[in-house]
Amino acid sequence: MPFKAMNDSMTSPALTEALGTSDAFLSFQETLSRAATVERPILIIGERGTGKELAASRLHYLSARWQKPMITVNCASLTESLLESELFGHEAGAFTGATGRRTGRFEQADGGTLFLDEIGAMPLRMQEAILRVVEYGTMQRVGGSRPVQIDVRIIAATNADLPAMAAQGTFKPDLLDRLSFEVLTLPPLRERGEDIQLLAERFAASMCVELGLSGMPELSDKFIAALHRHPWPGNIRELKNTVERAVFRQGTQLSDLPLSPFASPWAQPAERTSAPAGVSRAHDSPAPVPSESRQATLSQPLHQAVEAVEVRYLAEAMRRAKHNQRQAAALLGLRYHQFRGLYRKHKQAIEGPDNT
Template identity: 50%
Template sequence: MTNQNTPPKVIGESDCFLEVLEHVSRVTQLNRPVLVVGERGTGKELVAERLHYLSERWSKSLIKMNCAALNQELLESELFGHEAGAFTGATKRHQGRFERADGGTLFLDELATMSMRTQEKLLRFIEYGEFERVGGSTTLSADVRLVAATNVDLPQLADQGKFRHDLLDRLAFDVVTLPPLRARKEDILLLAEHYALSMCKEMGLPYFTGFSANAVQQLHSYTWPGNVRELKNVIERCISRWGENPDAIDHIQIDPFESPFRLVQPSSDTTAIQPERSSLNTIAPQPIKTNPNPDFPLDFKESVEDYEQSLIKAALEETRFNQRRAAELLGLSYHQLRGSLKKYSLLKTTPDNIEEHEH
């Protein structure tokens, strides 16, 4: 955690990461939008903070907004504000993020989730510095430096008609692309030790015992799809489980679900054991065998009716002609079964007075 008005601490010595830091330093003083691109967990928000606190706007507000956190109607209201009565529940005027960020920086994360209508309003603000509150008619202005972030290919989305090309052109005045952790091999152990020391301090442990050669090999051989965020979680969990063990950490449990008793989703071709709905299901009727190689030509309707009758007869025999229980075995309602019995004139084959026993 960084102090207010202080650039966040960054950790890394790999060439590709140092190049990114140099790139960020060059654009901090420009009052133009910056687009930060990278996989999840690579530190896009960290770059946004660095862009703000190393700029002349460092003493003003840094306002953050995750565009995926709200539906589009609420997002538009949260960004631009709304007037009282603009919609149900809007009892008073609400100041949006652009107004609150006046003189400072607005960071928009998950930009690709923004609707086309909101994109159009954002484009107008970038071009003219103007906007209107939802439900309002007064044109407002704000001096805001915009930093946006995404983990998807925006040019591809634009080509697919899912993102405005003109907005992309404005946002991409400069693009900072963050390298994934697997491309920063030199930084993996450096980051792991940093998070380990922080966790030891948080837990009140006397010292960090270090990583064994086997643990280091695990750290370097894993691809880290969640990048730095995933590494941080893995190391902190590892320290919390290792506790005050005086030996060096010899195994990194990367997957928290790893267990000999891990739940496994049954495959689609495996018949699941169904719970008994009643004692009637303890003995299931034998399935009616059908001829896999019927003699053609045949009367399709007649063959289907014959098969349906054979199923009904088998269910009745299985339940000793208890029609309600037979309907349950067939997955039918009682009235559906009664209709089929009448259709095929099977009621007369049912033993006398069986209905009286069912009631």
């Protein structure tokens, strides 16, 4: 039944990882939910391990196309010739070994969604073919002579800087325009501080069930502190692997965060605990209190200190951008509407009381 199919998909292990209570996560999910209902291409931007394929799945299952197929193609994993045949299919005799007609991913996704992962790795000639599909809703099989009408919503994802690639001539600006009706930027885990422990507890509990361990996992204060100290360059994927490794090694009582699986068990103690000057390791004792010159003065409440930093950054970005707000937003790594919201909040402090 359609409802059962949707329900099974929405409760799959991958989709249940879309958990969080942080402002960054909730803001992203709100934008995603609105974008899901609009029949337009969507571009997902995010670092490795942030869950781009998961976000694409949610876009599909929250859309009116949820009963139709969602087909995924990793554009970085195929050569240009293989990618063309994979996407568009081929007719019999199109090339050596093509003994019969083969439908491609576009036709397989007809009525549903085609997810193009790592689209920044797609060759220019293939980008031109994708643009034609987006603009006219037709495609042509390799070796074919007649156009095939299709109805597919394209969701693309990348961690590459597509605007910079377009400026350099390695990505078609017209395709970028068509794909970016809405751009969803996944927040990295380091910007979702409140969610780290929540996700870690979920991953630990799931691993305990998989290993047949009785009882719920317990995360020690030391373990939780190490979770929050680590920058998580691999984002959710790295967190999941690390927590599952901890449960595998320690059972339900988690005290040490095993960040690297490559640490030699035969290393001497001095080698295991040594680290470059100024670099702390998650399984060592807490880092010493910094010297007085590096400590926060605590002369004002935290929220006032944060506001003062925001004002300085906004003012400096506006100065460097010669008061062009879009350029200032880019300098700060913010989207334009995010910059506008912060600027309105601090406008009087930046411009002075006479310029409100």
